[in-house]
Amino acid sequence: MGGKEEDMKILVTYFSQTGNTKQIAEAIHEVTSQSNDSFLRDFNEITVSELDDYDLVFLGSACHHANLAPPVLKFIETMPSSPNFKLAGFVTHATYPPEGSEYHAEMFEKWGSLCAKTYEKLQNEKNIDYKGYFRCMGIPSKPIEQFINQQIIPDEEEWAEYIAVIVKHPDVSDIENAKKFAKEILDKC
Numbered sequence: 001m002g003g004k005e006e007d008m009k010i011l012v013t014y015f016s017q018t019g020n021t022k023q024i025a026e027a028i029h030e031v032t033s034q035s036n037d038s039f040l041r042d043f044n045e046i047t048v049s050e051l052d053d054y055d056l057v058f059l060g061s062a063c064h065h066a067n068l069a070p071p072v073l074k075f076i077e078t079m080p081s082s083p084n085f086k087l088a089g090f091v092t093h094a095t096y097p098p099e100g101s102e103y104h105a106e107m108f109e110k111w112g113s114l115c116a117k118t119y120e121k122l123q124n125e126k127n128i129d130y131k132g133y134f135r136c137m138g139i140p141s142k143p144i145e146q147f148i149n150q151q152i153i154p155d156e157e158e159w160a161e162y163i164a165v166i167v168k169h170p171d172v173s174d175i176e177n178a179k180k181f182a183k184e185i186l187d188k189c
């Protein structure tokens, strides 16, 4: 009714091998912990059964193989139907975001678009109250960088352009956007 919500118990959890998604999780937690009981936990430390202890769960993942990382997909499969918690998703991905050009949009469609769809599907499949999604670019590890160069962006000029961009992410504006996202989700809850 326009008034401020009571304090919520919030979980911000992240699957992150090289730290990009963790940085976004930390930014979200910085916001959620200002007026709520918020916990920042590595994905590997949590179990599905404890999710119902929370009012709101921010579940984050690096994008792997064009979708959420396999352990996160497995975790989601075992999530209960009609749980108590509300859900928000966040992802970092090495592909360009779709907004830049038709080429970027095509690349994102192929290599990153399933992440949001996987979260969205939970509304119907598990009757989860899903509140929204955040994503930004994140610099890949060397082996993944090599894969992208060989399989996705072989052109030398395009590669130089890509590396110059990706090396900065997540950047200051990604972190600011993640904080804005966290505020928007809190407003919706």
Ligand SMILES: Cc1cc2nc3c(=O)[nH]c(=O)nc-3n(C[C@H](O)[C@H](O)[C@H](O)COP(=O)(O)O)c2cc1C
Pocket (backbone or CB within 6 Å): 015, 016, 017, 018, 019, 020, 021, 022, 061, 062, 063, 064, 065, 066, 067, 092, 093, 094, 095, 111, 112, 137, 138, 139, 140, 141, 144
């Ligand atoms: C095994 C593996 C597969 C990946 N596959 C994709 C992919 O399909 N699309 C994409 O955009 N990024 C992909 N990436 C890149 C990561 O999503 C990206 O660099 C992310 O920011 C890494 O996050 P982290 O530092 O939290 O682990 C992949 C990375 C790994 C390790």
